[in-house]
Amino acid sequence: MSGADFEVVIGLEVHAQLLTRSKMFCGCSTTFGAAPNAQTCPVCQGMPGVLPVINRRAVEFAIRAARALHCRVNSQCRFARKHYFYPDMPKNYQISQYEEPLAEDGWLEVAGDEGLRRVGIQRLHLEEDVGKLVHQGGVFETAPASLVDFNRSGIPLMEIVSRPDLRSPVDAAEYLRVLRAILRYLGVCDGNMEEGSLRCDANISLRPRGASQLGTKVEIKNMNSFRHVRAALEHEVARQARALARGVGVVQETRLWNPDRGETLPMRSKEFAHDYRYFPEPDLPSLRPDPAWVGEIERSLPELPQARRDRFVEQYALSSYDADLLTADRALADYYEDAVRLHSNPKALANWILSELLRELRGDPAAVSASPVRPAHLARLVALVDDGTISGKMAKDVFERMARTGEDPDALVRREGLRQVADEAVLVRLVDEVLAANAVAVADYHKGKKQSLAYLVGQVMKASQGKASPQVVNRLLVERLGPR
Amino acid sequence: MDPTRLTIHEALAALRGGTLTASALVEAYLARVAALNDSLGAYLTVVGDAARAQAGLVDERLRRGEPPRLLEGIPLAIKDVLCARGIRTTCGSRILEPFVPPYDATAVARLVGVGAVLLGKTNLDEFAMGSSTENSGFRPTRNPWHLGRVPGGSSGGSAAAVAADLAAGALGTDTGGSVRQPAALCGVVGLRPTYGRVSRYGLVAFASSLDQIGPLAKDVRDAARLLEAIAGHDPMDATSADVPVPDYQGAVDAGVGGLTLGIPDEYFIPGLDREVEAAVRTAIGVLERLGARVRRVSLPHTDYGVAAYYILAPAEASSNLARYDGVKYGLRGAGAKDLVTMTGRSRAEGFGPEVKRRIMLGTYALSAGYYEAYYGRAQRVRTLIRRDFDRAFGEVDVIVSPTAPTPAFRLGEKTGEPLAMYLNDIFTIPAPLAGVPALSVPCGFSTSGLPIALQLTGRPFDEATLFRVAGAYEAEADWRARRPMLEAVP
DSSP states (O other): OOGGGEEEEEEEEEEEEOOOSBOSSSOOBOOTTOSTTTTOOTTTTTOTTOOOOOOHHHHHHHHHHHHHTTOEEOSSBOOEEEEOOOTTSTTSEEEEOOSSOSEEEEEEEEEETTEEEEEEEEEEEEEEOOOEEEETTSOGGGOSOEEEEOSSTTOEEEEEEEOSOBOSHHHHHHHHHHHHHHHHHHTSOOOOTTTTSEEEEEEEEEEETTOOSOOOOEEEEEEOSHHHHHHHHHHHHHHHHHHHHTTOOOOOOEEEEETTTTEEEEOOGGGTOOOOOOEEOTTSOOBOOOHHHHHHHHHTOOOOHHHHHHHHHHHHOOOHHHHHHHHSSHHHHHHHHHHHHHSOOHHHHHHHIIIIIHHHTTTOGGGGGGOSSOHHHHHHHHHHHHTTSSOHHHHHHHHHHHHHHOOOHHHHHHHHTOOOBOOHHHHHHHHHHHHHHOHHHHHHHHTTOTHHHHHHHHHHHHHTTTOBOHHHHHHHHHHHHOOO | OOGGGSOHHHHHHHHHHTSSOHHHHHHHHHHHHHHHHHHHOOEEEEOHHHHHHHHHHHHHHHHTTOOOOTTTTOEEEEETTBOBTTBOOOTTOGGGTTOOOSSOOHHHHHHHHTTOEEEEEEOOSGGGOOSSSTTOSSOOOOBTTBTTBOOOSSSHHHHHHHHTTSSSEEEEEESSSTTHHHHHHHTOEEEEOOTTTBOOTTBOOSSTTTOEEEEEESSHHHHHHHHHHHBSOOTTOTTSOOOOOOOHHHHTTSOSTTOEEEEEGGGSOTTSOHHHHHHHHHHHHHHHHTTOEEEEEOOTTGGGHHHHHHHHHHHHHHHHGGGOSSSSSSOOOTTOOSHHHHHHHHHHHHSOHHHHHHHHHHHHHTSTTTTIIIIIHHHHHHHHHHHHHHHHTTTOSEEEEESSSSSOOBTTSSTTOHHHHHHTTTTTSHHHHHTOOEEEEEEEEOTTSOEEEEEEEEOTTOHHHHHHHHHHHHHHSOGGGOOOOGGGOO
16 A cells, blocks of 8 residues: 555644743743743642642633634533653642543634635643753753753643544644634734744544544654644654555554654653543632633634634735735734724735735744834835825835834935925926937837837936836826827 | 640630730740650650740730730640641651741641740641551650550641640641541540631642641630631632631530430441440430430441542542652652652652552552542542431431540551551541531540540531530530649659
């Protein structure tokens, strides 16, 4: 059998750090980058006798995400203890949820070859993050000692488990992209995979095309970017297909993606062969979210990326490609709509944002909030082009200055004398001078050589030091040259 | 008169009346502790200087004419499983021998907040696992009534301290009987409050769904006062109940008129010591004479209590004790070159045999494939036992029984037989499984001079009625006239 004879089955487990100010079960700050163990207390250090108290805001964030992902918020849920010994986990158990998660049975829509497709969400639950080990010298194998930093210990995590509905690495990456956009839109997670605030593990198996039974699954960990998710899964598909084709079968195991070697490698069995001995967390009573509160949270949900994209296509007559790009990040979409409100040229503004602005942002739409070019500035710039005050070419220069200095375009245009010359009396004089000096081009024009007109326009523009309105110059030249 | 003999309410009257100072009271207790603790082993840590300083502050307040607080100047002992800021908290375990918590248990903070003076931390079975205080990682505590006998456990140090006048009162913790059984064996009053009545914050967990902090006191009135000081909701403990704290002290004198007492058939069984049974039945007769109605009730699932408890409590313990790994605090096994060895050595060296036994029991009960058969079934038994009590409390106000099946047993008598030791908790285990309050009050002595006690079990959050019954009984049959003959001991 070859790879094409197999169907790929993937399910993703995503861990999202919630953007709450305090930790899941204590009042410690969650801000990133503090000195080691500066943001800890007896609770998140797991000292004897201390007790957890549930962070209401974390529950609210999880309900927000649950409803946006069409999950049922259970009328009652429970926390549970998950046990294993590891020094980054101060209690040697993690408070998580097991048999009674916060929410279940949702879905989200992912674009595929045959249009939008629903991917099931099995469950969404809350848990606490663990601390971090710092190996002296940086390498575990050779470190003389390891130190523990508990700043991350107790930061709220939301785990979102998909159903095994994904059928390719591309599919999986797309699911992750859509999920991340939703979480960012909701303001519950910053979605930064490189910094670990969004983490993704995958379960992947292959089965003969048409089979109904699932094949042996392998869990893949340590994929710290979208690129890695796709690369790791592609590698794993190939590896499993080879194993199946050779008839040796796939071993159920956990494998780590090694980005340097570009392959997945089996985790040492000791590191994952756990019996977690889950049982209900006796320190926390069952959580029963008030239905009125859940309703309130649901009503306060923002418009989500896909709905917004559809509305952009409808309302602003954008291509679905452009609308997709504009709505991929909430800050960028907000930026766009702020600008459109100030100057009603949706198409031009979309073009400016997707080309010039995104280039300035080095392709990172989330950086838009920090851009010196404010929506009002961009709207004004496009308005100046539209009313003929400056040419499109001038606008690009102005934009570059705006991006450097944060100045508003009116001030720049005024100071630099960039106003476009549309005064016909001035331009007629320039046109006549150019015609007189370019007899050959004029003759060519009359012989039907099309490029001559463009050449002559260019000469007039040059004579005006770029300030002439190209449209007016074009019209005047055609008038003066007369019929061909 | 030796001020250490005074009850809390008597000492408070003397302090208020100016015939006694807090400093004099503390000195008297410290002197008695210095004289007797070596033979009794009630305290693991005594904080004499801190106690003297605290008493000095109290005397100053009183001199300034400030109104005395609920426990102004009262020297108390705290079971060493409750955290007190800056004071070594060992839980009776080698693994926590060097541990000094930077925080107070809520109950300790509340005592200090109403003027109490902390004398020290009392001995216990390691991590509160045991019924004799012989499982202490440091030394056993002896029963003040007979030094060859155990004081009960796990709050044996607190019970012995109160019985021997080494403290005016004490806090213990009760998971399966650890306040009531030692109170019974040492002849003092001990209360296990309703689950959620007292905050568990700062109580080093043994079995979180069962642990409760309770007072040990010289008389019922003192126990009521101590509960009043520590009860009430605490935002730091999500399982603490937001239920108002009533006037417990007032209940002590309210009498038993109009109350119906239930005598459970299942508690008067073979194995119950005949002297214990006789003393308990006599006490029931006293209560009847005082105006209580008495009737039989049935708690049909009592038999399964011990078995269910010894699944649930070790299961939770195996989880709660996982944090002692030598990484963050406490003992670290020496010489390990890798993580697994370090964790293993720390736990092997730090925990005693009973703790290890329960960790293994609990780990097994929670293991994949066994969870449902053990933990799941035990939880269902727990529900049935809770229903037994619900049903009984539809008919009666208080259930009366013995606290322990026998008076204090000899040191070493049951250490080789864990099961016999576990069965000593047969009457005290159902209340924690049901979450209801229960109080032990002395009701006589055996012919060999060992205390015997009555257990009163009440409806959830109805400790007041327990104080009514116990108060009425105590006023009628005051066993406090008899005292342990410690002074005769060299």
